[in-house]
Amino acid sequence: MILTDERPDSVELADRAATIRAAYVHIPFCARLCPYCDFAVVTDRDDQTARYCKALTLEIEREKEWAPLDSIYVGGGTPSRVDPQQLGLVLDALAAQHGFSEEPEVSIEANPEDWSLDRALALRQAGFNRVSFGAQSFNSSTLLRLGRRHQPDQIAVAVFAAREAGFSSINLDVIFGTPGDGSWGETLVAALSLRPDHLSCYALTVEPGTELFRQVAAGSRGPDPDQQADAWETAAAAAESAGLVRYEVSNWARPGHAVNYNLAVWAQAEYLAFGLGAHRFRSKVRSHNYRHLDTYLAAAEKGASTWAGEEPIEGWTSEVERVFLGIRRVAGVRAGPAGEALWHSDEGQTLAKHGVIELDGGRLVVRRTLLTDAVARALLALPPPPIQN
Template structure:
C-alpha cells in the first residue's frame, strides 16, 4: 500500500456505500486484502505504508492492530450484506509490510477473522506475503494448517551487492531455502518477487538471479523494475549523486532477459510483470484487481473498491485502531467513479493482462489508435481483428505508452 493517500471526498463514518455500488455485489469476483503495516526495518527503496517498532513505540502492537482488523472486517460484512447477503471471499491476500512478522498463529487469526465476517468460497485462493528471514519450517507448516494455500516471498535478487543497495536484510540463499521449506509444508503455489534495474546490477547478476529462481522450482514469478520513489532513502541518495537513476534502455533490456528466460523454462506471462506455470498458478486475487472485481482492503492505509466506489483508510496504525474502537469506519476518503472513469481504468488495467481489453471499451478515436498500434507492432493483429487489444512482446515494453495512445 503506497504511503501517500489520494485526495477525495469525505467518507461516511458508518462506511455505507451507495445503492448503485452494492448492486451486483457477490456477482463480481470479490477479494479481501489485509494490510500488515509492520516491518523489522525500512528498505531504502520502499514507500509503502509501513512502520518499524522504533517508529511506532508503544502506540500500537500486533494485537491492537488485529483487534482493529476484526472490527473492520465485521463492518465490511455489514456494509456489503446490507439488504442482501454477505459476499464470500473468492480470494484473500495478506500483504504489507511483512506479514510473516506476525507469526503463524496470528496469521491464522487473520484468516479466521475473514472467515468469521465474510466467509470463504470453498475453493478460495488464500495468499500471504513473507520475508524469507522471518520464516521457518514451523512457520510454513503453521500457515498451511491455518488454510493458506499460496505464499509469496520477497527475494528481489540473488546478488548480495544488489540486496545491499536495496537495503534488504536477507541473505541471497535464504529465499531458496524458504521455498524448499514451503514446498515441504505442502504449498504447491509459491511466488518469488524480483526487482531489476537496481544501480550496480549487471545483466549477469540478473541471469544468476533467474537461475536461482528456476532452480528453486517455484510456479510463479513477479518481476518489477526499480522505481525511485520520492521520500525514500534511495531517492535521497540519487538526489545527492550517490546512486544513478535507473536507465530506461537498461530496464527494457533486463525485461527482455527476464521474459525470454522464464518463458524458455515454461513460465509464461499473464500480466506485464507476472509469469506463471499454467493458469492454475496465476494469482487470482491480483487478476481481480486488473479485471474489474470488487475487494475490501482492511488495515491502515488499505484501499478498497466496490461497484465503482474507491476508498482508502487512515494511515497510522494507532489512529486506525482508535477509530474502529470508537465504532466508526477507518475510511479517510473516497471517490465515486463515473462511467467514463471506470472505462478509462478498465483500459489501463485490462490491457496489462494476456487476454487484453475489448475494443468495445475504446471510443472511436481509441479504436483508430488501436489499429495504428497494431500496424506499429504494439498490438497483436489477429486478436485485434477478433475484437480484443492484446499487447505484443514489444508492446509490453511500451505498455504505458500504448495505454496513452488508446485513451487519446
C-alpha cells in the same frame, strides 16, 4: 475455486476473472524500511501487532456482508513477522463475515529471513495455502543495496520449508534494474532453479518520498530505462524456457497458478481491502484507509470508519479504467467504447502502425509489452465523449 489448469494467459480466464471475489489485508510491520518502498509501513512498532490484528477484525466486522471469497491476499509490509495465530484470527473474521468459497486461494507475503518450517506449518494451520517470497535478488551486494536483510541461500531454505509444509503455490518476487547490478542473469537462473509456481519481475522504480528518491536527487545513479528493458526481455525468455507463461506485464505462472487476486484487480472486479492504507473497490467506489498507524487504530477501535477518502468510479471514468487495467494482461481486454476510441484516435493509429497495439476479435491487445505505459498514457489522454441530449 476459480482457477483451473488452463493457461494463465487465456482469454477465457481473463474474462471470467470479473467474477472473482477477492480481499486484500495489509500488515504494515517491517524490521526496517527498504530505500525504494513507498507503501504504508511502520518500523519499531512490533509491540502493536496483536492490537493491530484485533483492529483488523473490527474493521472486517463493520464491512457489509458480501459473498464467499475466492481469494484473500495478505500483504505488507512483512506479514511473516506477525504471529500466525493472530493472522489466523483475521482469516477467521473474514470467513465469519463473508464466507470462503470451496477452495479459496489464501496468500501471504513473506521475507526469507522470517521463514522457518515451524512458521510455515503454523501458517498452513492458520489457513494459508500460497506464499509469495520477497527474494528480490540472489546477489548479496544487490540485496544490501536494496536494503534487504536476508542472504541468497536463505531463499532456497524458505522455499523448501514452504513445500514441506504443504503450500500449494509458491511465488518469488525479484527486482531488476538496480544500478550497478550485473547479476540479473544469475538471479534468474537461481530463482528458476527452485521451480517456483509463479514469478514476478519488477523494475526498480524511484518513488517520491523514498530514500532512493532522495539519493538520486542528491546525485546518485538511478535505474537506466534501456538496461531495464533489456533485463525484462531476459526475464521473459528465461521464464518461458522454464515452463512459466506470462499473463501480465510483470507476472509469469505455471498453468493453474495465476493469482486470483491479481486477475480480479485487472478485470476491474470489486474487491475488499482492510488495514493501514488499504485501497478497495466496491459498489462503484474506490476508497482508501488512513496511512497513519495510530489514526487507523483509533478509528477501528471505536467502531468508526477507517476511510481517509473515496472516489466514485462511474461512466467514462469507469470505462477508461477498465481498459487501463485490462491492457496489462497478455489476453488484452474487450475494446468497448474506450478501446475503440483509442484505436481510432491519431495516437492509437500511430501505435497500431508500429505494431504496439492490435484490435483482435473485438479485444484491444498490447503486442509490444514494454510500451504498455505509452498505451496507457494515450488512453488517459482521450477526451470524454460528448454528452448526448
